[in-house]
Amino acid sequence: MKKIIIFLLVLLLLMGGALTFIYMSKSTPDKPYNYDPGDAFVTDLSSGSQLIKADLTISFKNDKYKKYLEENNFKIRNIIIFVLREKTPAQVKSNDIESVINKEIIQKLQSELKLDNIDRVYFNEFIVE
Numbered sequence: 001m002k003k004i005i006i007f008l009l010v011l012l013l014l015m016g017g018a019l020t021f022i023y024m025s026k027s028t029p030d031k032p033y034n035y036d037p038g039d040a041f042v043t044d045l046s047s048g049s050q051l052i053k054a055d056l057t058i059s060f061k062n063d064k065y066k067k068y069l070e071e072n073n074f075k076i077r078n079i080i081i082f083v084l085r086e087k088t089p090a091q092v093k094s095n096d097i098e099s100v101i102n103k104e105i106i107q108k109l110q111s112e113l114k115l116d117n118i119d120r121v122y123f124n125e126f127i128v129e
Contacts, residue, residue: 030061030062031062031063032059032060032061032062032119033059033060033061033062033063033066034057034058034059034060034122035057035058035059035060035066035069036057037056037058037073037076037077037080038073038077039055040053040054040055040125041053041054041055041056041077041080041081041084043081043084043085044085045084045085045087045088045089045092045128046085046086046087046088047088047089049089050089050092050128050129051128051129052084052087052092052126052127052128052129053125053126053127053128053129054080054084054101054123054125054126054127055123055124055125055126056080056105056121056122056123056124057121057122057124058076058105058109058118058120058121058122059118059119059120059121059122060115060117060118060119061117061118061119062117064117065115065117068113072113075112075113076109076113079105079108079109079112079113080105082108083101083104083105083108084101087101089128092128093128098123098126101121102120102121102123105121106118106120106121
């Protein structure tokens with residue numbers, strides 16, 4: 001009787017280990033999701049005398065909000081336009097302007113749209129005229 005109980009316990013442990021291995025091998029890490037908010041952004045700077053053009057992609061840690069992003073693209077574009085429009089000519093001439101705008105866009109999207117998995121903003125084009 002003892003041998004049967006020990007055998008069943010060992011068998012149960014082996015089955016538990018096998019199931020754990022199968023479960024762990026099927027779960028895949030999140031793949032980054034790159035969201036394109038559409039056409040390039042063109043707006044005037046806060047002085048009104050110069051224009052800024054920026055084409056960007058927003059990288060997310062996963063596609064958790066994919067549908068939400070598509071449904072709220074107009075809000076995303078509005079936030080980005082206002083971040084760009086707040087800049088002065090002196091600010092856009094600084095060496096770290098892309099980094100500054102990157103952080104501001106992320107902060108605004110997180111606070112206004114409650115997006116918690118933004119990784120980074122990538123600039124495809126950034127021109128000031």
